[in-house]
Amino acid sequence: MLRCLCLISLALSCIGAVLENCDRSQSDRCRRISQEEAMHPRLNVPKVSFTNRASGYPHEKTSDYWINLGHQHVEVKINRRLNTNRAKNVVFFIGDGMSIATLASARVALGGEEKELSFEKFPYSGLSKTYCVDAQVADSACTGTAYWNGVKTNYMTLGVNAQVPLGDCEAALDPTTHTESLAKWALDAGKSAGIVTTTTVTHASPAAGYAHVADRMWENDSIVRKSGCDPNEVTDIARQLIEGPVGSRLSVVMGGGRAHLRDSSIPDEEGGFGFRNDSRDLISEWLNDGQPNKRYVWNRNDLLNLPSNTEQVLGLFESGDMQFYLESQERQTQDTEPTLEEMTRSAINILKKNENGFFLFVEGGRIDHGHHYTMARAAVGEAIEFHKAIEAARQLLSEDDSLIVVSSDHSHTMSISGYPTRGNDIFGTSDRTIAKDGMPYMILNYANGPIQSNQYSTSGRVNPESTDFSKWSSLYPFHVPLDMETHAGDDVGVFASGPYAHLFTGTMEQSHLPHLMAYAASIGNGPHNKKDVVLLNPT
Numbered sequence: 160m161l162r163c164l165c166l167i168s169l170a171l172s173c174i175g176a177v178l179e180n181c182d183r184s185q186s187d188r189c190r191r192i193s194q195e196e197a198m199h200p201r202l203n204v205p206k207v208s209f210t211n212r213a214s215g216y217p218h219e220k221t222s223d224y225w226i227n228l229g230h231q232h233v234e235v236k237i238n239r240r241l242n243t244n245r246a247k248n249v250v251f252f253i254g255d256g257m258s259i260a261t262l263a264s265a266r267v268a269l270g271g272e273e274k275e276l277s278f279e280k281f282p283y284s285g286l287s288k289t290y291c292v293d294a295q296v297a298d299s300a301c302t303g304t305a306y307w308n309g310v311k312t313n314y315m316t317l318g319v320n321a322q323v324p325l326g327d328c329e330a331a332l333d334p335t336t337h338t339e340s341l342a343k344w345a346l347d348a349g350k351s352a353g354i355v356t357t358t359t360v361t362h363a364s365p366a367a368g369y370a371h372v373a374d375r376m377w378e379n380d381s382i383v384r385k386s387g388c389d390p391n392e393v394t395d396i397a398r399q400l401i402e403g404p405v406g407s408r409l410s411v412v413m414g415g416g417r418a419h420l421r422d423s424s425i426p427d428e429e430g431g432f433g434f435r436n437d438s439r440d441l442i443s444e445w446l447n448d449g450q451p452n453k454r455y456v457w458n459r460n461d462l463l464n465l466p467s468n469t470e471q472v473l474g475l476f477e478s479g480d481m482q483f484y485l486e487s488q489e490r491q492t493q494d495t496e497p498t499l500e501e502m503t504r505s506a507i508n509i510l511k512k513n514e515n516g517f518f519l520f521v522e523g524g525r526i527d528h529g530h531h532y533t534m535a536r537a538a539v540g541e542a543i544e545f546h547k548a549i550e551a552a553r554q555l556l557s558e559d560d561s562l563i564v565v566s567s568d569h570s571h572t573m574s575i576s577g578y579p580t581r582g583n584d585i586f587g588t589s590d591r592t593i594a595k596d597g598m599p600y601m602i603l604n605y606a607n608g609p610i611q612s613n614q615y616s617t618s619g620r621v622n623p624e625s626t627d628f629s630k631w632s633s634l635y636p637f638h639v640p641l642d643m644e645t646h647a648g649d650d651v652g653v654f655a656s657g658p659y660a661h662l663f664t665g666t667m668e669q670s671h672l673p674h675l676m677a678y679a680a681s682i683g684n685g686p687h688n689k690k691d692v693v694l695l696n697p698t
C-alpha cells in the first residue's frame with residue numbers, strides 16, 4: 160500500500176514537472192534545463208546529411224560496423240609484440256606548434272574525421288607536458304632544450320640549463336651550464352647526425368641540438384651585438400652550427416636561413432644580402448674546409464640531383480624561413496623550394512650510408528608560424544606536409560631497426576568549435592548554429608591573434624560570410640587582440656614506431672623523450688640496457 164502511494168506521488172510530481180512552464184518559470188530546475196540546452200543544443204536537421212554526401216558513410220549506421228572495428232582493434236593490440244631490438248637509426252620529428260586541434264583539423268582536411276595521419280597509425284602514443292622551468296606556456300627554445308637534451312630550462316634559452324637567465328651575456332659562457340643533445344650522443348657513438356627544418360637552420364628548434372646560448376634570437380653576430388653582448392665573446396648560433404663541436408660534425412643540414420650565415424656585403428642567390436657584420440661567409444667556409452664529398456645546394460633541383468657520393472650536405476633553400484607549402488604552390492616556386500618530404504628522403508639517403516646508423520631531426524617548423532598569424536589554412540597545410548614526410552621516413556626505414564618518434568614542442572590557441580555537421584568544411588562556418596549576434600561563425604577560432612586582422616569593426620564582429628576565408632593566407636577569427644597569436648599550455652601528443660616504441664606511452668615530461676630515445680639506441684650517458692636499470696620486478 161505504501162509502495163503504491165509512493166508511485167502515485169512520484170507520478171504526480173512528474174506530471175507537475177511536465178506541466179511547469181519553463182518559458183516563464185525561473186525555478187532552479189528550469190534554469191538547469193536551459194543551461195544544459197545552451198551547452199548541448201538540440202541541433203536542427205543538418206543542411207546536408209552525411210549519408211547524402213558523395214562520400215557518405217551509410218555503413219556507420221549499423222552496430223556491426225562499429226563492433227567489428229572495435230574487435231579488430233582489440234586483436235591488433237593483443238597480437239602486438241614488444242620490439243626490443245636496438246635502434247640503429249632514430250628519426251625524431253617535431254611539428255612546431257602542432258596542437259591536438261591541429262591534428263584533428265588536418266584529418267578533416269585530408270578527407271574526413273575518421274582519417275588517420277601517418278603517425279596516428281603508429282602503435283604507441285602518449286602525451287608530453289610542455290611547461291618550462293620559468294614558463295607555464297613555453298616557447299620553442301626551452302622546449303627544444305627539453306626534447307633534444309633532456310633538461311628543462313628557462314623561456315627562450317637554448318642548450319643551457321636554468322642557471323642561465325635569458326639574455327645574460329656571461330652566464331652561458333660557463334660550459335658547466337651547457338646541456339648535451341641527442342645529436343652529440345649519436346655522434347659520440349659513431350653514428351651520423353643531421354637536421355632538417357622548414358624554418359631557418361639556426362631557429363630555436365634545430366639549434367637546441369647544437370648550440371648553447373642565453374637567447375634564441377642570437378642567430379647571427381649582428382643580433383648578438385644589438386643585444387648588448389660582444390660577438391667576439393658570445394658565439395652566435397650560425398657560427399656554432401658551422402664551427403661548434405656538434406654543428407660541425409652534422410652530415411645533413413637543410414632548411415632556410417642563408418642570411419644568418421653571410422655578411423651583409425655578400426649577395427644572396429635569390430636577391431638581398433646577408434645579415435652578418437663580421438665579413439664572413441660561413442657557407443663557403445663550410446664548403447671549403449677540405450673534407451671530401453660535401454655539397455652546398457640552394458634550390459630543389461640541385462637537392463634532387465645530388466651526386467650519389469655525397470656524404471655531407473648543406474641545403475639552404477631560402478634567405479630566411481622557407482615558404483609555407485601552400486604559399487610555394489600559389490607562387491609556383493616549387494623549383495626552388497623542396498617539400499619537407501623531399502628533404503627528409505634526401506637526408507635519410509645520405510645518412511644511411513653510415514653502417515653504425517644515424518640520428519635525424521626533422522621539423523615541420525612553420526605549423527607554428529601559420530598559427531601565430533591565425534592563418535589556419537597555412538598551419539594545417541604545413542601539418543599535412545609534416546604527415547607526408549613521416550610516411551616517407553617510415554617507408555624508407557625498417558621498423559626492425561629504426562625508431563621514429565613524432566611530437567610537438569608546444570600547443571597553440573586554435574580551437575574547433577560549434578556543432579558543425581559531420582564532413583563540414585573545417586575551414587568554413589559552423590553550419591548548424593548561429594551566434595547571438597545573428598551571424599554565422601567559423602569552426603576554427605583562436606583565443607588571441609594579431610591586431611591587423613579584420614574580424615572586428617567598431618560596431619562589433621564582422622560577418623564571416625563577408626570575409627574571404629578561401630586563401631592559404633586568410634586570417635581566422637580570434638578573441639584577444641595582440642601583436643601575434645600566442646602559444647598555448649596544453650599537452651602535445653607523442654607517437655612512436657620501431658624499437659622500444661612501447662616506452663613512449665603515458666603522460667610524460669617533455670624532457671623524458673630524449674632519454675627514452677637514447678635508451679632505445681644505446682647512446683648517451685644514461686642507461687643502455689636492462690643491466691643499467693634498477694629492476695623492481697625482475698622477470
Ligand SMILES: [Zn+2]
Nearest residue numbers: 256527531646
Ligand atoms: Zn611560435
